[in-house]
Amino acid sequence: MSEKPQQPREYDAVLGSTAPTPLAGVVLGGLDGVKSRLANASVEVRVSAVKDALNYGETGIDLVIQALNDSSEEVQYCAYLLLREKTDPKIQQALKQFKPWKFLTCLRSLEGYSLGIDSVAISPDGQTLISGSKDKTIKVWDIKTGTLLLTLEGHSDWVKSVAISPDGQTLISGSKDKTIKVWDIKTGTLLLTLEGHSDWVRSVAISPDGQTVISGSEDKTIKVWDIKTGTLLLTLEGHSMWVNSVAITPDGQTLISGSGDKTIKVWDIKTGILLLTLKGHLDRINSVAITPDGQTVISGSSDKTIKVWEIKTGTFLRTLWGNSDRINSIAITPDSQTVISSSFDKSIKVWDIKTGTLLRTLKGHSSHVMSVAISPDGQTLISGSNDETIKVWGVG
Numbered sequence: 001m002s003e004k005p006q007q008p009r010e011y012d013a014v015l016g017s018t019a020p021t022p023l024a025g026v027v028l029g030g031l032d033g034v035k036s037r038l039a040n041a042s043v044e045v046r047v048s049a050v051k052d053a054l055n056y057g058e059t060g061i062d063l064v065i066q067a068l069n070d071s072s073e074e075v076q077y078c079a080y081l082l083l084r085e086k087t088d089p090k091i092q093q094a095l096k097q098f099k100p101w102k103f104l105t106c107l108r109s110l111e112g113y114s115l116g117i118d119s120v121a122i123s124p125d126g127q128t129l130i131s132g133s134k135d136k137t138i139k140v141w142d143i144k145t146g147t148l149l150l151t152l153e154g155h156s157d158w159v160k161s162v163a164i165s166p167d168g169q170t171l172i173s174g175s176k177d178k179t180i181k182v183w184d185i186k187t188g189t190l191l192l193t194l195e196g197h198s199d200w201v202r203s204v205a206i207s208p209d210g211q212t213v214i215s216g217s218e219d220k221t222i223k224v225w226d227i228k229t230g231t232l233l234l235t236l237e238g239h240s241m242w243v244n245s246v247a248i249t250p251d252g253q254t255l256i257s258g259s260g261d262k263t264i265k266v267w268d269i270k271t272g273i274l275l276l277t278l279k280g281h282l283d284r285i286n287s288v289a290i291t292p293d294g295q296t297v298i299s300g301s302s303d304k305t306i307k308v309w310e311i312k313t314g315t316f317l318r319t320l321w322g323n324s325d326r327i328n329s330i331a332i333t334p335d336s337q338t339v340i341s342s343s344f345d346k347s348i349k350v351w352d353i354k355t356g357t358l359l360r361t362l363k364g365h366s367s368h369v370m371s372v373a374i375s376p377d378g379q380t381l382i383s384g385s386n387d388e389t390i391k392v393w394g395v396g
Contacts, residue, residue, distance in 0.1 A: 031060070034052050034056065034063065035063065038066075043072045043074050046072065046075045047074060047075055049063075050063075050082065054082060061090070064079050064083060065079070065091065065094045068080060068094060073103075077395075080098060080100060080395060083095060095377070096335065096377065096378065100379055101350045104350075104393045105393065105396045106364045106391050106392070106393055107393065107394045108146045109391050110129075110131075110141055110146050110389065110392070112139060113135055113139070114133075114135045115134035115135040115158070115388060116368075116370060116384075116385065116388055117131050117133050117134075117371065117385060117388070117390055118161070118371060118384065119131065119159065119160060119370070119371045120162070120384040120390060121162045121164050122373045122380075123168045124164070124166055124168045127143060128142065128143065128149075129143045129373075129382055130162045132159030132162040132173055133159055136155050136157060136158055137155075138173055138183070139152070140152070141390070146392065150188040151188075152188050155175040156177040157176035157177040158175065158176045159173050160174055160200065160203070161174040161202065163205055163206050165206050165210045166206070166208055166210045168185065169186070170183065170227070171185045172204045172206055174203060175201055178201060178217075179194065179197075179201065180195075181194070192227075194215070194230050196223055196232050197217040197219050197221065198217075198219040199217055199219035199242075202216055202218060202242060203215065203245045206227070207248050208252045211226065211227055211228070214255060215246070216244065216245060216246040218243075220240065220241060220243065220259075221237055221239075221243065222246060222255070222267070223235050223236070224236070224269065224272070236255075239260075239261050241284070242259065243258070244284065244286050245257065245285065245286065246258075246288070249290050250293075251294060254269060254311065258299055260284040260285070261284070262281045262282065262285065262301075263277050264277070264288060264299055266311065266314065276314040278309050280307055281299065282301070283301050283303035283326070284301065285299050285301050285302075286327060286328050287328065287329045287330045289330045289332050292332065292336050295312075296308060296310060297311050298330050298332060300328070300329065301326070302326035302327070304321075304323045304327065305319050305320065305323075306330060306341055307320070318356045320351050320356050322349055322361075323341070326344045328342050328368065328369065329341070329372050330342075331381075332353070334376060336353070337353055337354065339351045340372050340381060341372070343368070343369060345368075346366065346369060348361070348362040348369055348381070348393075349362075362383075362393060364391055365383065365389070366385075367386040368385060369383050369385045370384055371383070380393065380394045381394070
């Protein structure tokens with residue numbers, strides 16, 4: 001006969017038992033006891049209850065998921081650690097809604113460069129990290145172990161930007177040598193070199209269907225390329241200074257560019273028609289990113305601010321203040337709720353997009369943080385710095 005879930009089990013502490021317990025005075029038997037302890041005012045009691053809850057099947061799992069929203073960060077942290085390795089779809093969905101930023105620590109530092117890192121990108125499966133450096137190389141790393149898998153050489157000047165195709169098979173790099181290179185990630189084979197810019201390539205992006213490469217350059221232009229053939233499809237002109245950053249909307253229809261001319265431009269990617277120009281920054285724009293829901297543009301500038309805009313109308317929504325030096329890079333979490341920024345002030349900051357609230361400041365780099373990227377599950381943050389290191393941040 002199956003054991004009744006409401007009855008005390010061998011791992012339950014029950015009031016009156018001869019076994020010693022640090023939680024004297026609390027009824028601790030069975031599932032009802034776990035529920036009672038989760039409502040206790042004591043954080044220590046609630047943490048103990050969360051640990052016991054997983055012994056009670058689906059109901060226990062639901063209780064642990066609920067504990068992710070406990071008023072105590074200690075209880076939240078305990079629940080997160082218990083759930084994060086489990087593959088149950090319900091648990092994974094709950095973790096996607098959970099914001100781990102308050103618990104982030106530096107899990108490891110990756111070293112191997114002789115000069116600073118300018119760009120980092122994470123593969124769609126969250127397993128692989130790509131980094132580009134001023135030392136002219138691109139490195140491919142295993143994120144979990146920190147193992148260096150490949151070093152790609154071929155650029156004759158520093159690698160300013162890297163991007164990974166949606167299928168995780170192809171890497172794109174843009175360099176000060178004025179070229180864009182297309183690589184096979186697994187083998188490191190150079191597949192194509194795209195030439196056409198008259199000055200260095202500052203930013204690259206790949207369309208959601210993996211068919212198109214976008215590049216922004218010091219020559220003030222944006223170019224659209226066929227990734228398979230290397231054919232130049234369009235050249236977009238309109239910025240009066242270099243194009244520092246490019247991004248593509250999730251539907252693949254719209255291109256966003258940020259420039260040294262202090263403006264953001266919104267383009268139709270198929271026709272090259274300029275749709276909007278967004279003005280408000282007081283200095284050059286170094287990074288633009290689009291929320292995964294396709295509704296919002298975030299921009300980071302040398303004026304030390306981050307600005308939030310509505311894509312369709314170009315409406316300015318808010319400014320995020322808090323850095324003491326220029327913003328170099330921004331990345332947005334998969335739920336479109338949080339933006340991560342890196343700065344010349346050596347810090348990484350975590351912000352709530354809707355309210356503009358600063359949630360966390362991460363420090364650890366000894367020089368300018370040039371680039372940040374977020375894993376597809378929203379649980380891991382990568383940063384690259386002029387201190388020649390890459391840091392992997394997560395919940396330890």
